[in-house]
Amino acid sequence: MVFLAGGHPDTSIFGEETLREMASAVVGDGAAALQYGSTDGTGVMRETVAEVMTAEGTPVGAEHVAVTSGAQQGLDLAGRAFLEEGDLVLIESPTYHGALQAFSSYGPRVMTAPVDRRGLDVEAVREILSHERRAGYRAKFIYVVPTFQNPTGATMALERRRELLEIAREHDALILEDNPYGLLRYEGDAVPTLAALEMRERGGPERVVYLGSFSKVFAPGVRLGWIHAHPEILGAMRAARKGADLGPSVLSQTVTAAYFASGEWKTYLGRLGRRYRKRRDAVLGALGEFMPEGVSWTSPSGGFFVWVTLPQGIDAAGMLPEATERGVAYVPGADFYPGGWGGTEGRNALRLSFSFAEPRLARRGVEILAGLVREKMGDNETGPPACGCGSDVCSCAPGYSCTEAVVGVVAC
Amino acid sequence: MVFLAGGHPDTSIFGEETLREMASAVVGDGAAALQYGSTDGTGVMRETVAEVMTAEGTPVGAEHVAVTSGAQQGLDLAGRAFLEEGDLVLIESPTYHGALQAFSSYGPRVMTAPVDRRGLDVEAVREILSHERRAGYRAKFIYVVPTFQNPTGATMALERRRELLEIAREHDALILEDNPYGLLRYEGDAVPTLAALEMRERGGPERVVYLGSFSKVFAPGVRLGWIHAHPEILGAMRAARKGADLGPSVLSQTVTAAYFASGEWKTYLGRLGRRYRKRRDAVLGALGEFMPEGVSWTSPSGGFFVWVTLPQGIDAAGMLPEATERGVAYVPGADFYPGGWGGTEGRNALRLSFSFAEPRLARRGVEILAGLVREKMGDNETGPPACGCGSDVCSCAPGYSCTEAVVGVVAC
Numbered sequence: 001m002v003f004l005a006g007g008h009p010d011t012s013i014f015g016e017e018t019l020r021e022m023a024s025a026v027v028g029d030g031a032a033a034l035q036y037g038s039t040d041g042t043g044v045m046r047e048t049v050a051e052v053m054t055a056e057g058t059p060v061g062a063e064h065v066a067v068t069s070g071a072q073q074g075l076d077l078a079g080r081a082f083l084e085e086g087d088l089v090l091i092e093s094p095t096y097h098g099a100l101q102a103f104s105s106y107g108p109r110v111m112t113a114p115v116d117r118r119g120l121d122v123e124a125v126r127e128i129l130s131h132e133r134r135a136g137y138r139a140k141f142i143y144v145v146p147t148f149q150n151p152t153g154a155t156m157a158l159e160r161r162r163e164l165l166e167i168a169r170e171h172d173a174l175i176l177e178d179n180p181y182g183l184l185r186y187e188g189d190a191v192p193t194l195a196a197l198e199m200r201e202r203g204g205p206e207r208v209v210y211l212g213s214f215s216k217v218f219a220p221g222v223r224l225g226w227i228h229a230h231p232e233i234l235g236a237m238r239a240a241r242k243g244a245d246l247g248p249s250v251l252s253q254t255v256t257a258a259y260f261a262s263g264e265w266k267t268y269l270g271r272l273g274r275r276y277r278k279r280r281d282a283v284l285g286a287l288g289e290f291m292p293e294g295v296s297w298t299s300p301s302g303g304f305f306v307w308v309t310l311p312q313g314i315d316a317a318g319m320l321p322e323a324t325e326r327g328v329a330y331v332p333g334a335d336f337y338p339g340g341w342g343g344t345e346g347r348n349a350l351r352l353s354f355s356f357a358e359p360r361l362a363r364r365g366v367e368i369l370a371g372l373v374r375e376k377m378g379d380n381e382t383g384p385p386a387c388g389c390g391s392d393v394c395s396c397a398p399g400y401s402c403t404e405a406v407v408g409v410v411a412c
Numbered sequence: 413m414v415f416l417a418g419g420h421p422d423t424s425i426f427g428e429e430t431l432r433e434m435a436s437a438v439v440g441d442g443a444a445a446l447q448y449g450s451t452d453g454t455g456v457m458r459e460t461v462a463e464v465m466t467a468e469g470t471p472v473g474a475e476h477v478a479v480t481s482g483a484q485q486g487l488d489l490a491g492r493a494f495l496e497e498g499d500l501v502l503i504e505s506p507t508y509h510g511a512l513q514a515f516s517s518y519g520p521r522v523m524t525a526p527v528d529r530r531g532l533d534v535e536a537v538r539e540i541l542s543h544e545r546r547a548g549y550r551a552k553f554i555y556v557v558p559t560f561q562n563p564t565g566a567t568m569a570l571e572r573r574r575e576l577l578e579i580a581r582e583h584d585a586l587i588l589e590d591n592p593y594g595l596l597r598y599e600g601d602a603v604p605t606l607a608a609l610e611m612r613e614r615g616g617p618e619r620v621v622y623l624g625s626f627s628k629v630f631a632p633g634v635r636l637g638w639i640h641a642h643p644e645i646l647g648a649m650r651a652a653r654k655g656a657d658l659g660p661s662v663l664s665q666t667v668t669a670a671y672f673a674s675g676e677w678k679t680y681l682g683r684l685g686r687r688y689r690k691r692r693d694a695v696l697g698a699l700g701e702f703m704p705e706g707v708s709w710t711s712p713s714g715g716f717f718v719w720v721t722l723p724q725g726i727d728a729a730g731m732l733p734e735a736t737e738r739g740v741a742y743v744p745g746a747d748f749y750p751g752g753w754g755g756t757e758g759r760n761a762l763r764l765s766f767s768f769a770e771p772r773l774a775r776r777g778v779e780i781l782a783g784l785v786r787e788k789m790g791d792n793e794t795g796p797p798a799c800g801c802g803s804d805v806c807s808c809a810p811g812y813s814c815t816e817a818v819v820g821v822v823a824c
Contacts, residue, residue, distance in 0.1 A: 011446040019442040023435035026667070030431040034423040034631035069481050069635075069657050076656045080517075101655030105492075219446035221662035223481075243513030244488045245481050249661035250633035255438070 002365030004283075004352045005329040007150065007304050009216050013271060018264065025258030026251065033254035039247040040238065041067025041226070044257040049212065049226045051260065056182050058196040064205055064228050066238065069248045071180055071213035071225030075102035078141065078176055078209060081233075081240035083108045088132060088139045092120050094307075094336030094346055096150040096178065099143055108140070110338050117298070119156025120144055122163045129171045141174040141209070146194060148181040148303025151336045151351040155301060158191050165198055168207055174233070180213035180225075181303035183269060186277035188301045195228060205230045214256060216304070216355075217269060222252035276304070282359035283352055283366055290370035292377060297352075304355040307333075309348060314376045316350040317341050323372055328365040414777030416695075416764045417741040419562065419716050421628050425683060430676065437670030438663065445666035451659040452650065453479025453638070456669040461624065461638045463672065468594050470608040476617055476640050478650065481660045483592055483625035483637030487514035490553065490588055490621060493645075493652035495520045500544060500551045504532050506719075506748030506758055508562040508590065511555055520552070522750050529710070531568025532556055534575045541583045553586040553621070554579075558606060560593040560715025563748045563763040567713065570603050577610055580619055586645070592625035592637075593715035595681060598689035600713045607640060617642045626668060628716070628767075629681060634664035688716070694771035695764055695778055702782035704789060709764075716767040719745075721760060726788045728762040729753050735784055740777040 014022075026033050040046070046062040053060045068074045075098065083089065083106035091099065093112035103110065111132070113124040129139055142164070146156035156164075168175050177194045192200075195210040210228040218224075227237060259265060283306055287297050294311040310316060317332035333349025334341045354362060426434075438445050452458070458474040465472045480486045487510065495501065495518035503511065505524035515522065523544070525536040541551055554576070558568035568576075580587050589606045604612075607622040622640040630636075639649060671677060695718055699709050706723040722728060729744035745761025746753045766774060 006448070008448060012443045014442055014446065016439060016442070019439045023438040026435040026438070027428060027431045030426055030428070031424045032633075034426065034633040036418070036420055036627075036632040069661070072658045073656070098655060098658070103655075105652075105655055215448075219663075220448040220658075221444075221446040221666075223658070223661040223663075240517075243510060243515075243517055244485065244656075246484045246510070246632075246635070249481070249635040249664045251631075251635075251667060252661045252663050254633075255663060 001324070002328045002361050002368070003356050004354070004362065004365050005331050006356070007216075007353050008356045009220065009304075010272070010275065010356060011219055011221070013268070013275065014219075018259075018268075021262065022255045022259050025254050029254050029258075033251050035250065037247055037250040037253065039066075039241060039245075041065070041248060042250065042253050042257070044261075045224075045253040046226075048257045048260045049228070052183075052217070053195075053210075053212065053228065055266070056179075056193065057190060058193045058199070058210070058228075060195075060199070060205075060228055064231065064234065066227045066234055067248050067253065068225045068227060069245060070215065070220075070223045071178065071211045072098055072102065073245075073248075074211040074225055074227045075099050075176075075178070076105070077227070077237045077240050077244075078211075079103045079106040079108075080244070081236045082140045082174065088137050090125060090128060090139045090142045090173070091338075092144055092149065093338075094151055094333065094349075095143065096145055097335045097340075099178065100338060103143070111139075112338065115149060115152050115154055117154055119146055119149065119154050119160055120164065122160045122167060125164065126167050129167065129173070133171065138171060139173040141176050142168060143176040143178065144194070145178045145180075147179055147191065148184065148300055148305070150181075150303070151305050151331070151333070152307040153298045153300025153303055153305045155191060161191065161194055161197055165194060165201070165208070173207070175208045176211065177208055178211045180211075180216045183217050184273060184276060184304075185302035186273055186280065205233075209233055217272075218256060218259065218265070222249070222256050224248055224252055224256055276355055278359050279354040279357065279362055280306070282362045283354040286363040286366035287370075290367045292370065292374050294377065295370075295373060304353050306352045306354060308350050308352060309333075310350070310373055311377060312348050314348050314373065316346075316348060319372060319376060323369060326368050326372065328368045330369070413736070414740045414773050414780070415768050416766070416774065416777050417743050418768070419628075419765050420768045421632065421716075422684070422687065422768060423631055423633070425680070425687065426631075430671075430680075433674065434667045434671050437666050441666050441670075445663050447662065449659055449662040449665065451478075451653060451657075453477070453660060454662065454665050454669070456673075457636075457665040458638075460669045460672045461640070464595075464629070465607075465622075465624065465640065467678070468591075468605065469602060470605045470611070470622070470640075472607075472611070472617075472640055476643065476646065478639045478646055479660050479665065480637045480639060481657060482627065482632075482635045483590065483623045484510055484514065485657075486623040486637050486639045487511050487588075487590070488517070489639070489649045489652050489656075490623075491515045491518040491520075492656070493648045494552045494586065500549050502537060502540060502551045502554045502585070503750075504556055504561065505750075506563055506745065506761075507555065508557060509747045509752075511590065512750060515555070523551075524750065527561060527564050527566050529566055531558055531561065531566050531572055532576065534572045534579060537576065538579050541579065541585070545583065550583060551585040553588050555588040555590065556606075557590045557592075559591055559603065560596065560712055560717070562593075562715070563717050563743070563745070564719040565710045565712025565715055565717045566719075567603060573603070573606055573609055577606060577613070577620070585619070587620045588623065589620055590623045592628045595629050596685060596688060596716075597714035598685055598692060617645075621645055629684075630668060630671065630677065634661070634668050636660055636664055636668055688767055690771050691766040691769065691774055692718070694774045695766040698775040698778035699782075702779045704782065704786050706789065707782075707785060716765045718764045718766060720762050720764060721745075722762070722785055723789060724760050726760050726785065728758075728760060731784060731788060735781060738780050738784065740780045742781070 085107035089108040213225040297308045333346030337345040497519035501520040625637040709720045743763045745758030749757035
């Protein structure tokens with residue numbers, strides 16, 4: 001099976017020597033590593049978080065940090081702390097389905113704004129929020145994965161980030177910045193995080209709630225993430241956490257903090273980046289080589305994901321059983337919209353994750369998938385074909401013109 | 413500081429050799445230990461849970477088990493899955509304050525039934541539920557720590573357990589059996605768990621939702637607990653968990669499962685039991701030696717806790733700053749009642765945890781505490797003194813008779 005589905009990092013890159021060093025932290029710090037810890041995380045772990053954020057150009061203090069049981073818990077705590085039934089939340093379309101799941105427990109009214117090649121369409125955000133304000137409603141928060149977005153791989157442009165901060169201030173909304181992939185850039189210059197931009201402008205965290213994760217830059221098995229926010233927001237989330245758990249695994253924190261203290265992580269991240277870059281190139285190359293005309297895809301500069309748009313009328317969810325039978329797994333596009341598999345959005349799209357499969361295998365996976373798509377296109381009397389898009393320019397078959405606006409619905 | 417406050421196990425007993433063996437599991441199983449795992453826990457971990465429950469006389473199958481991020485998450489998931497605002501929940505009085513916190517997030521109506529030396533007063537439970545039924549209400553669940561209860565140390569008698577199962581069936585309520593201490597018995601015969609009794613009677617889990625924990629029998633730092641329940645209940649809790657997290661630390665599970673697989677845990681539990689027994693005896697001995705007449709306490713056969721009742725009028729929460737200043741920490745009794753420190757219940761009670769402090773230190777701590785209580789009694793024009801209770805018999809000062817009914821309010 002060529003696994004192009006889940007956002008699994010490659011953890012095989014840790015050598016036995018590294019694992020031995022990590023494990024020795026448990027021996028050295030045994031009684032403490034096995035004991036209860038603080039709900040907000042150990043002091044050493046919060047310092048580690050500050051170091052990692054600083055490395056991405058977001059210098060922060062450990063006092064603004066709380067460690068969570070994975071970034072997923074951060075999403076849940078945001079919902080728990082800020083959402084009442086019927087509250088307005090604005091999300092990207094498409095977006096990370098785990099966020100949809102986390103928020104939906106709290107019964108909010110979810111509105112969506114499209115993502116295009118330059119990230120969240122902030123003009124659409126402004127329009128939606130202004131319209132809602134006239135109707136007497138205010139969004140509690142805007143949820144965004146601005147860098148190497150899940151699922152499109154798109155990165156939000158700097159001027160859009162600035163504008164989003166302004167819009168959030170105008171409308172008194174929080175911004176939930178979910179940034180698990182920011183340190184995994186394979187080319188080009190880093191774009192500052194929303195948290196960094198706000199801190200530069202305002203001198204400290206204000207309305208950006210930053211969610212970080214150790215799953216992609218280190219290891220998902222430790223189930224560690226974090227929240228960076230203004231003390232009042234952190235306090236509200238701490239109150240919401242009360243009774244939910246007694247904090248993240250201290251054993252995980254001990255091992256993780258020891259690994260980062262060794263300094264080895266920067267070298268590791270470099271190796272990881274080179275490896276993922278090759279895998280991305282293999283997937284993009286294979287898409288160009290094997291996919292029929294009428295199929296388009298994104299070209300991310302980092303992260304894990306490529307978003308593939310098939311000609312309209314092809315149902316990616318419906319095609320999945322056949323694909324897995326032939327040995328390739330992906331996630332259907334509908335997963336990343338509030339309507340899910342029952343909805344209409346994203347039906348002809350799918351997400352490929354290039355983080356886990358080796359280049360040769362990934363290439364073979366895309367080839368299999370392309371064969372299947374060709375068959376479906378033959379079966380299928382569809383409407384206009386989708387655009388053929390390179391990394392910047394989109395073009396259509398003769399006689400069509402291109403409606404490029406949203407990554408998920410590129411069509412001629 | 414003599415720490416008689418939190419329910420901290422002694423994790424110093426693990427030798428370096430044992431720690432080294434545990435850590436080697438990470439090296440041996442590296443890539444998998446660092447990768448994402450199933451939300452319900454790894455297969456090996458669920459088998460480990462089945463082995464541990466079987467060792468306490470509750471033979472179960474791994475298919476009825478889900479691993480949680482500590483038993484605390486199990487409590488939260490029970491609230492999340494079963495409680496709507498205003499739903500009725502019946503709890504012990506006093507009870508574990510973490511459970512109060514977990515349930516209170518979901519806004520239930522909480523009713524309490526007293527705990528005495530033989531555990532939860534099931535006749536009181538029957539009366540409350542019948543009364544509620546006449547008013548048109550049904551309890552969603554009854555929350556109980558039947559063995560070495562937190563905070564009283566009381567163990568529910570076998571016939572009461574049988575009766576509670578019957579009452580729950582009659583009233584169509586679930587029973588949440590929270591059992592972190594069951595394997596830590598220092599004398600006497602084990603009483604079957606509610607889960608075991610139900611399975612014997614009905615052939616499988618039905619309405620008992622069993623919450624287990626690795627915090628007391630192994631290590632709180634791994635943050636691992638579990639739920640054992642009927643597949644439908646497990647399914648409802650799994651649905652409630654969706655979006656809340658992506659499962660417990662795989663690293664923690666790898667280390668824990670490897671430790672239990674070595675078989676060493678039974679020997680370890682024996683050593684732990686002998687150690688805790690000595691500490692319990694030191695605390696009980698010191699209470700008898702130093703406490704003035706009018707103070708009573710429980711004599712648990714296992715677990716971590718002794719519940720001390722001071723003469724009425726003495727405020728254990730108010731006394732705490734002075735106690736810590738003199739070098740001894742405990743938890744005020746009011747913490748274990750729904751009203752908390754603002755309420756009236758448990759004001760003259762406190763919980764001593766004997767798990768963490770060495771005998772000599774624990775003895776010194778109780779001596780300090782007794783001195784403080786003597787001073788307060790001198791300050792204080794109180795009503796009738798509390799009973800002086802041995803492990804089975806209570807007696808009063810001349811001229812008084814004893815109202816023994818409830819552990820928290822023993823008085824003359």
